[in-house]
Amino acid sequence: MKKEFGGPAIFLDRSDINTDEIIPAKYLTEVTKDALKPYLLEDLTLEGFDPKGESLQQARVVVTRENFGCGSSREHAPWVFEVNGIHTIIAESYARIFRQNMFNGGMLAIELPKADIDRLFALQRSGSVEISVDLEQQNVLARSSARQESIPFEISPFDKALVTAGGWVEFADARY
Amino acid sequence: MGKTIAEKIFDAHLRDEPFAGTYVLDLDRVLCHEITTPVAIADLEWRGKDRVFDNTKIKAVIDHVTPAKDSKTAMQAKILRDWAHRHELHDFFDVGRNGVCHALFPEKGYIRPGFTVIMGDSHTCTHGAFGAFAAGVGTTDLEVGILKGVCAFRKPRTIRVNLNGTLAAGVYAKDAILHVIGQIGVNGATDRILEFRGPIVEAMSMEARMTLSNMAIEAGGTSGLCLPDMTTVDYLWPFIQDDFPSRESALEEYRKWCSDDDAHYEQVLDFDLSGLEPQVTYGYKPDCVKPVEEMAGSRIDQVYIGTCTNGRIEDLRVAAAVLKGRKIADHVRGIVSPATPKIFSEALNEGIIQVFMDAGFCVTNPTCGACLGMSNGVLAEGEVCASTSNRNFSGRMGKGGMVHLMSPATAAASAVAGVIADARSL
Numbered sequence A: 001m002k003k004e005f006g007g008p009a010i011f012l013d014r015s016d017i018n019t020d021e022i023i024p025a026k027y028l029t030e031v032t033k034d035a036l037k038p039y040l041l042e043d044l045t046l047e048g049f050d051p052k053g054e055s056l057q058q059a060r061v062v063v064t065r066e067n068f069g070c071g072s073s074r075e076h077a078p079w080v081f082e083v084n085g086i087h088t089i090i091a092e093s094y095a096r097i098f099r100q101n102m103f104n105g106g107m108l109a110i111e112l113p114k115a116d117i118d119r120l121f122a123l124q125r126s127g128s129v130e131i132s133v134d135l136e137q138q139n140v141l142a143r144s145s146a147r148q149e150s151i152p153f154e155i156s157p158f159d160k161a162l163v164t165a166g167g168w169v170e171f172a173d174a175r176y
Numbered sequence B: 001m002g003k004t005i006a007e008k009i010f011d012a013h014l015r016d017e018p019f020a021g022t023y024v025l026d027l028d029r030v031l032c033h034e035i036t037t038p039v040a041i042a043d044l045e046w047r048g049k050d051r052v053f054d055n056t057k058i059k060a061v062i063d064h065v066t067p068a069k070d071s072k073t074a075m076q077a078k079i080l081r082d083w084a085h086r087h088e089l090h091d092f093f094d095v096g097r098n099g100v101c102h103a104l105f106p107e108k109g110y111i112r113p114g115f116t117v118i119m120g121d122s123h124t125c126t127h128g129a130f131g132a133f134a135a136g137v138g139t140t141d142l143e144v145g146i147l148k149g150v151c152a153f154r155k156p157r158t159i160r161v162n163l164n165g166t167l168a169a170g171v172y173a174k175d176a177i178l179h180v181i182g183q184i185g186v187n188g189a190t191d192r193i194l195e196f197r198g199p200i201v202e203a204m205s206m207e208a209r210m211t212l213s214n215m216a217i218e219a220g221g222t223s224g225l226c227l228p229d230m231t232t233v234d235y236l237w238p239f240i241q242d243d244f245p246s247r248e249s250a251l252e253e254y255r256k257w258c259s260d261d262d263a264h265y266e267q268v269l270d271f272d273l274s275g276l277e278p279q280v281t282y283g284y285k286p287d288c289v290k291p292v293e294e295m296a297g298s299r300i301d302q303v304y305i306g307t308c309t310n311g312r313i314e315d316l317r318v319a320a321a322v323l324k325g326r327k328i329a330d331h332v333r334g335i336v337s338p339a340t341p342k343i344f345s346e347a348l349n350e351g352i353i354q355v356f357m358d359a360g361f362c363v364t365n366p367t368c369g370a371c372l373g374m375s376n377g378v379l380a381e382g383e384v385c386a387s388t389s390n391r392n393f394s395g396r397m398g399k400g401g402m403v404h405l406m407s408p409a410t411a412a413a414s415a416v417a418g419v420i421a422d423a424r425s426l
């Protein structure tokens, strides 16, 4: 089933945020996705970021920099976002496995050039940002109380098909 | 135009191209461990599709936390064990016969040149040392691999890494790969395949090549391939001798996977490693790399020798040669974990285990253990570990702990000195 995309955004202003920071290995003993919920980004140290804070709890979109999700193959990383209602990540680039895991789970890992990511970060300086995603038109609309940015994005037909199908298991099961 | 080894493997395994540039490959091996597989198993059950595509091609091991340390890890092991038995997997490795996946599966002869291999583990790239396309994947890819025997990849883009010159005495594959990662960065090979070439790679043993390929992912690489040659054939010979009349004929067969001379590479990187010094990491990313002399004297609390990077017999031999007749520093905790039972027994027979024990090391059973901070040597806040593993992320071996990556020789020397030290000047 296709997921919901968009909502309030949280901004993580750093490159190379790794899977151990997203969900520490000690929680990998959990065998359900829901059990991961309280631990999202628990080990991320970043100025102004509080893993227990309200802005993370309300967030439905993450905006960040380069090579997001590098390190381990653990799908617990996308899952911990998923169970916290975050189905959309917007970054300059991703680690391959993390990116694939997002689409395999029917979620969106949108890649934008640095200039566009900079525009989103600039927008955030004028207040909290709400993002909506138009998958058909391949467009991101980001709004703060002051102004808005409309940014088109690229997505491969395969990734789009995964999102539409609800994930890779659904896609593969119907086809192979 | 010629083809790279990865392109040849893709061509030979192509099941489907649902969209231009998306390649769905048939898989020769789907490897499983108890951390990432249980959720895939649970999901298959939930979907009413608790099946496996081929119980001879799926191999499973309990390796990350073993023997189980608590009820939760016992349950993960149980889920994998019950599933393996339910589907009559031919090769499943439980307590006593289990070892670190990326050391165990090659040692059993499961990986062959030209194979496609996936596992729910990022260091699956290790198996590229055999000239296989081996990639770490997430649980959903694993799940589809188990059910359908396929996995989707983008068109392979290869960076050829030529390791030229010769490694000086006391400088190892670990130093070479740390140096390469230090140069190209943790994002330097993202979504790319690394092809390791050059006289240094040709001269390496399979163990050393596995160390090299193991860390491809630390530069973001999907897989790290070495071309099959006589070293590959010699290693595999006990497993393939019934398939080929001679080693030469096996080599001829495997050579067909080698990259063509006129193959296209996205990038070709040349490294002359003749003057390379032993390398050590300093920060929380594997590309924070310095020569050992710049790190010498740094405080450590623990030394960890083992893992899928450097827990093989050659690694233990190197470390034992440094430790022989010496004691580790009083304030240092030394932990060694031979990566498989076979390696453990070899080390026992060669007297290596005794050397470690005489030096003051704790010898653990084969397991990932402290490498990912789950058992057998987790660090306390503020503690520092000199480790032969592959990942130094903040908190990797325990919240608030720090990890310095290095070769087994450097780790052993550091255990003796009580601070980071160069084995050549001990």
Ligand code: SF4
Residues within 6 Å of the ligand: B064, B100, B101, B102, B121, B123, B307, B308, B309, B367, B368, B371, B372, B389, B390
């Ligand atoms: S030894 Fe460490 S890096 Fe290797 S598979 Fe185990 S946890 Fe992963």
